[in-house]
Amino acid sequence: MLDIRRLYMLKTVAARGSITAAAQSLALSAGAVSQQLSALRHDVGVDLLRPDGRSVALTEAGQVLLEHADRILAAVEEAESAIAVVKGTVGATTTLAALPSTVARIVAPALTALGSHHPQLTVTCLVTDQAQLRELTLGTVDVVLGQRYHHLPDATPRGIEVSPLLDDPLLVVTAADQADERPVDLRELATHPLAVPPPTTDCGQAILQACHQAGFAPTMRYITADIAAQLTLARAGLATALIPRTAIDPTTPGIRTAPIADHPIQRLLFAATRHTQTANPTTTAVIAALSTAARQDRTTPVPLA
Structure with missing residues (x-):
């Protein structure tokens, strides 16, 4: 019988591109992962991985097995969710991945509320803007607070x-x-020196496209994804910044904010989970807390002066 843990390791290696990277994400040694994959290869009687430069790739058999592994792992999670519903209680642990720009005004209030309503729940929060949805598909995190520019x-x-x-x-x-x-x-910002995120980011792309639609190429004097740095440059009068409303602390002194009238730039903030037929009570509680915090944030003013 196939071992579910070995199937998960195969999925992780395929997503990470190497045994070393997979081992790091699983908090295991590369040797331990190799040993388990060798055992899986013995179970099925055919090679599942092949060298691909400095990484590894799935063989045809590996690809076939991965497709089945995805369904098997999804069925296991479905069963876990169904049992959680029968138990009728929020679990003890979960993991949330969130954008740095959402921590102050959405994540922190949501985690505070969760601590009050579900004191038995420990939430591990991964603050990152890198590959959040991939981590969700791999099961590394349970809920993602992500973004998509319109x-x-x-x-x-x-x-x-x-x-x-x-x-x-x-x-x-x-x-x-x-x-x-x-x-x-x-x-009006055509003549302004701007502090903006790198054009390789979603926000940087959104700003560039909006400026081009407005008929000018922006003067990107300061390029940084660090919102605190952007605010510091704006406060010093060195640059104009374009920053998501939720990322601006309303108590920040020395700055003034204004909406964009003609070519608004807007992102959708969302909560994402792996789909199951039966909603897991723990992830449902996390999403409810994030949703409440987001609704409350709509009424929070930003600094006008």
Whole structure:
């Protein structure tokens, strides 16, 4: 009989591209992973992996087995969810992956509420903007608080269920003494030095596209994904920043924010889980807390001066 843990290791190696990378994500030694994959190869009687440069790739048999492994692992999770519903209680542990820009105004309030309503639940929070949905499909995390800019195609992987939380516009951020709170046409920023994320990021792409639609190429004087750095540059009067509303602490002194009037840039914040026919009470509780925090954030003002 095939070992479920070995099937999961095969899936992880296929996603990570190497045994070493898979071992790191599983908190195992590369030797331990190799040993288990060798045992799996012995179980099926055919090679499952082949060298591919510095990485490994699935053989035809490996690909066939992975397709079945996905269904087997999904069925196991379905069974776990069904049992959790019968028990009728929120579990003891779960893992949340969240964007850094959502921590202060959504994640922290949500975790505080969860601690109050479900004190037995321990939430491990992975704060990152890298490959969150891939980690969700691999089972490394249970809930993702992610984003999708409206101008980009939906790239949600198969088997992932998305719950919209909040439409989050980018605001124009300047030093408090350099502007008023009136809406700003994006083309007014054509002569401004900007502090923006790298163009390789979703936010950077969204800003570039909006500026081009407004008829100009932005002057990207400072390129950083660090929102605290962008706010510091704006507060010092060195640059104008375009920052998601939720990422701006309303108590931040010395800045002024204004909406974009003509070419608004907006991201959708969402909560994502692996799809199961029976909703798991633990992930349901996490999503409910995130949704409540997002609703409350809609009414939180941002600094006008």
